[in-house]
Amino acid sequence: MKLAGFLLLLAGWGIVLCAVALLRSAAQRSGFVLAGLGVEVLGLVLAVRSHLVFPTERE
Amino acid sequence: MTSLQVPALSEAGTALCLVCILLVPLSGAGLAIINTGLGRSRSAAHSMLASLCVVAVAALVYFICGFAFQGYLGRPAHILTLAGKGWSWIAAGPLFLQGLKLDGSPDSLAAWLQILSVGLAALIPLGSGADRWRLPAICASTALLAGVTYPVFAHWVWGGGWLAQLGANYGLGRGFVDAGGGSSIQAVGGLTALSIAWIVGPRRGKYSPDGMPTAIPGHNAVQVLLGCVLTLVGWLGLNSAGAILFTGIAPTGTVLVAVNTALSASVAALAAVMITRMRFGKPDASLVANGWVSGLVASSAGCASVTPAAAVFIGLVAGVLITFSVELLEARLAVDDPGGAVSVHAAAGIWGVLALGFVASSGAAGQWLAQLVGIATLLGFVLPLTYGLNWLLDRFLPQRAPLEGERLGMDVYELGASAYPEFVTHTEEFIPR
Numbered sequence: 001m002k003l004a005g006f007l008l009l010l011a012g013w014g015i016v017l018c019a020v021a022l023l024r025s026a027a028q029r030s031g032f033v034l035a036g037l038g039v040e041v042l043g044l045v046l047a048v049r050s051h052l053v054f055p056t057e058r059e
Numbered sequence: 060m061t062s063l064q065v066p067a068l069s070e071a072g073t074a075l076c077l078v079c080i081l082l083v084p085l086s087g088a089g090l091a092i093i094n095t096g097l098g099r100s101r102s103a104a105h106s107m108l109a110s111l112c113v114v115a116v117a118a119l120v121y122f123i124c125g126f127a128f129q130g131y132l133g134r135p136a137h138i139l140t141l142a143g144k145g146w147s148w149i150a151a152g153p154l155f156l157q158g159l160k161l162d163g164s165p166d167s168l169a170a171w172l173q174i175l176s177v178g179l180a181a182l183i184p185l186g187s188g189a190d191r192w193r194l195p196a197i198c199a200s201t202a203l204l205a206g207v208t209y210p211v212f213a214h215w216v217w218g219g220g221w222l223a224q225l226g227a228n229y230g231l232g233r234g235f236v237d238a239g240g241g242s243s244i245q246a247v248g249g250l251t252a253l254s255i256a257w258i259v260g261p262r263r264g265k266y267s268p269d270g271m272p273t274a275i276p277g278h279n280a281v282q283v284l285l286g287c288v289l290t291l292v293g294w295l296g297l298n299s300a301g302a303i304l305f306t307g308i309a310p311t312g313t314v315l316v317a318v319n320t321a322l323s324a325s326v327a328a329l330a331a332v333m334i335t336r337m338r339f340g341k342p343d344a345s346l347v348a349n350g351w352v353s354g355l356v357a358s359s360a361g362c363a364s365v366t367p368a369a370a371v372f373i374g375l376v377a378g379v380l381i382t383f384s385v386e387l388l389e390a391r392l393a394v395d396d397p398g399g400a401v402s403v404h405a406a407a408g409i410w411g412v413l414a415l416g417f418v419a420s421s422g423a424a425g426q427w428l429a430q431l432v433g434i435a436t437l438l439g440f441v442l443p444l445t446y447g448l449n450w451l452l453d454r455f456l457p458q459r460a461p462l463e464g465e466r467l468g469m470d471v472y473e474l475g476a477s478a479y480p481e482f483v484t485h486t487e488e489f490i491p492r
Contacts, residue, residue, distance in 0.1 A: 006442075006443045006446065006447070009438060009439045009442060009443050010439055010440070010443055011439075012435065012438070012439050013435055013436060013438070013439025013440050014439075016432055016435040016436075016439065020225065020229055020231075020432060021141045021142045021144070021146075022142055026425070029229075029428070030428055033428060033431055033432060033435065034431075036435055036439075037431065037434070037435050037438075040435060040438045040439050043438075043439075044438060044442075047442075048392055051257045051392075051393070051394075052392065052393050053260070053393070
């Protein structure tokens with residue numbers, strides 16, 4: 001889950017970069033940047049959940 | 060003037076910039092004292108020594124390779140062409156500051172400011188790793204931050220990199236704007252702090268077996284509040300010097316920068332006082348201190364671009380945000396962050412960057428989108444990079460102190476002597492046997 005979270009973070013950033021570099025229309029570009037951020041938020045949630053380990057479980 | 064032009068500094072402007080840069084170490088001193096005061100007494104000397112080591116390692120590594128990777132406006136860089144536009148990814152300067160004349164020119168001033176700023180960024184994770192982060196690992200992690208993470212992102216923001224060029228290349232406002240380092244210093248440091256908190260895990264005894272957090276209060280509230288005063292002075296210098304060197308404001312514009320910085324911190328602290336008084340019945344000194352610093356952090360990105368009224372708004376939101384964010388991270392997300400570094404520096408830094416896109420007085424079209432792209436880069440590139448580097452480091456050099464270190468305290472375990480040998484009894488009420 002941890003790896004998936006960080007991969008989603010990278011994937012979201014990739015969407016943002018592609019939106020900036022490839023799209024001309026301001027509306028499309030804004031939409032895809034927001035979509036990329038949405039993917040990043042999903043990745044962040046996964047990364048956070050994968051670290052929800054309390055001390056007894058660690059030990 | 061756009062952020063892609065090297066500022067032309069008069070003699071008076073250069074002198075003002077020098078004075079501002081001289082103030083910057085006070086922000087680091089303030090952060091070090093705050094981190095120490097919010098930690099346990101049994102790790103106080105360790106915390107201060109680690110702060111000194113962090114600043115030293117960061118300065119040295121940045122001198123060796125950091126500035127070569129970061130560069131400055133007008134200096135050579137590696138450029139990748141994508142869809143007909145040039146994307147500057149990393150600077151191509153020589154190592155060891157070779158070829159840089161240290162004569163008061165804007166690039167020499169930028170190099171000096173950055174040697175101090177990278178130390179400030181590297182101090183931030185000490186707050187989240189307090190009481191259990193080993194000194195050798197702290198130094199190694201700092202080297203990775205100062206040699207890789209910080210310079211790469213700072214090049215994109217301040218070195219004429221692709222984020223700064225979003226305006227010129229794609230019509231997104233003036234490109235990504237961050238005068239005082241809300242992203243490149245604070246958010247980078249804050250996200251590294253999150254990575255460290257994840258990698259070293261919570262302090263033993265912080266969470267009960269069913270996941271309920273235990274309060275482990277800081278050992279010296281006076282120290283923490285004194286640190287707040289020092290950070291204000293340092294931040295006035297940091298924001299002013301950054302605004303002159305990286306956004307090209309005239310030296311007279313530093314008045315606006317100083318007013319915005321002070322207002323944002325003041326309102327954030329008062330907001331934290333009000334919120335904690337409403338929620339807990341009495342103001343909470345550590346959260347108010349965190350609120351104060353979060354106001355400073357949030358002011359950084361837009362200090363030269365927003366009106367004082369907007370700075371008040373930015374500080375107000377930062378102060379409110381921080382009180383809830385600290386609790387969310389500790390109680391719900393199991394992030395043991397004794398210094399509140401993740402909330403104060405990552406959350407408030409990102410808020411400041413975002414706010415600039417909506418309340419900047421220039422009102423350039425597309426500015427909000429440029430700021431969002433910067434935030435996406437912080438979350439999608441900087442966080443995985445800094446986590447990955449520290450995770451790898453942890454494979455070779457374990458970052459967390461063993462149980463014995465936490466039981467004795469990091470002072471005795473790593474330094475052989477306590478910070479307060481005459482006054483402290485080492486209680487073990489938080490250590491499960």
